[in-house]
Amino acid sequence: xxxxxxxxxxxxxxxxxxxxxxxxxxxxxxxxxxxxxxxxxxxxxxxxxxxxxxxxxxxxxxxxxxxxxxxxxxxxxxxxxxxxxxxxxxxxxxxxxxxxxxxxxxxxxxxxxxxxxxxxxxxxxxxxxxxxxxxxxxxxxxxxxxxxxxxxxxxxxxxxxxxxxxxxxxxxxxxxxxxxxxxxxxxxxxxxxxxxxxxxxxxxxxxxxxxxxxxxxxxxxxxxxxxxxxxxxxxxxxxxxxxxxxxxxxxxxxxxxxxxxxxxxxxxxxxxxxxxxxxxxxxxxxxxx
Ligand SMILES: NC(=O)c1ccc[n+]([C@@H]2O[C@H](COP(=O)([O-])OP(=O)(O)OC[C@H]3O[C@@H](n4cnc5c(N)ncnc54)[C@H](OP(=O)(O)O)[C@@H]3O)[C@@H](O)[C@H]2O)c1
Numbered sequence: 002x003x004x005x006x007x008x009x010x011x012x013x014x015x016x017x018x019x020x021x022x023x024x025x026x027x028x029x030x031x032x033x034x035x036x037x038x039x040x041x042x043x044x045x046x047x048x049x050x051x052x053x054x055x056x057x058x059x060x061x062x063x064x065x066x067x068x069x070x071x072x073x074x075x076x077x078x079x080x081x082x083x084x085x086x087x088x089x090x091x092x093x094x095x096x097x098x099x100x101x102x103x104x105x106x107x108x109x110x111x112x113x114x115x116x117x118x119x120x121x122x123x124x125x126x127x128x129x130x131x132x133x134x135x136x137x138x139x140x141x142x143x144x145x146x147x148x149x150x151x152x153x154x155x156x157x158x159x160x161x162x163x164x165x166x167x168x169x170x171x172x173x174x175x176x177x178x179x180x181x182x183x184x185x186x187x188x189x190x191x192x193x194x195x196x197x198x199x200x201x202x203x204x205x206x207x208x209x210x211x212x213x214x215x216x217x218x219x220x221x222x223x224x225x226x227x228x229x230x231x232x233x234x235x236x237x238x239x240x241x242x243x244x245x246x247x248x249x250x251x252x253x254x255x256x257x258x259x260x261x262x263x264x265x266x267x268x269x270x271x272x273x274x275x276x277x278x279x280x281x282x283x284x285x286x287x288x289x290x
């Protein structure tokens with residue numbers, strides 16, 4: 002991975018941190034994106050110290066805001082003309098229905114739309130790599146997920162789990178639809194599930210009962226370093242070169258839910274996501290091979 006550049010979101014904690022650290026240990030140059038300036042700085046220092054690799058930089062962007070995603074992507078593109086790997090990893094869990102500044106339900110915005118939008122914005126630099134890889138961190142929670150097209154913000158019947166599983170199903174539908182539409186076949190896109198991982202995701206924006214449930218549930222979980230293994234594998238292994246549009250678990254391909262293969266839903270979600278992100282033509286920023 003020496004000389005390659007990886008952009009990774011949500012690298013200041015949990016699975017994202019361990020993914021970034023593992024890649025830094027392979028001498029991958031990194032741009033980490035996190036929403037808090039002091040956390041970005043602390044994370045960069047920590048990764049540099051623990052890995053001994055010095056090419057680690059950071060961008061501050063709250064991924065719930067399309068304005069900030071656009072600004073962050075511009076900062077990256079102003080500095081780098083080539084990106085080899087994009088890892089969409091940042092994720093969140095909200096007990097209560099919460100809206101972004103753009104009036105979108107928070108989990109749908111951060112867990113799905115941020116993946117969709119950031120990928121679009123960074124496509125010109127990804128297209129300049131010989132082996133560009135997009136990696137979307139999903140979850141097996143998608144198996145219980147459904148896209149509520151008639152009430153995407155879940156205003157009528159919100160529950161944190163419904164919103165989370167909807168957003169994680171969206172990760173896979175996005176991955177498969179991107180792969181079908183992708184005009185530049187050298188760009189690969191894959192989605193993975195890290196397993197049940199002992200992180201603080203279920204403690205940050207949760208009511209006491211949900212926080213307690215997560216504390217008990219994660220007792221059975223694997224470590225964040227173990228949870229990062231499939232992301233690192235997909236970013237770095239020669240074995241996966243050219244493989245695209247698949248779902249992965251423990252560094253192996255596996256089948257995702259039945260709903261995730263419904264092409265009409267994937268197309269519908271794609272159009273809705275373009276509309277919500279104000280994108281006219283997703284791939285217009287890159288040309289066909
Ligand atoms: N833990 C599990 O068991 C599990 C299982 C399946 C899938 N996953 C997936 O794995 C990914 C990583 O989750 P994790 O468990 O490692 O959680 P985590 O420890 O809470 O880390 C999530 C990361 O995303 C960042 N983030 C959240 N909201 C953001 C926003 N609005 N703007 C910018 N960054 C934001 C967090 O930053 P802050 O620290 O500043 O909030 C943090 O860096 C997620 O996509 C999650 O859905 C996790």
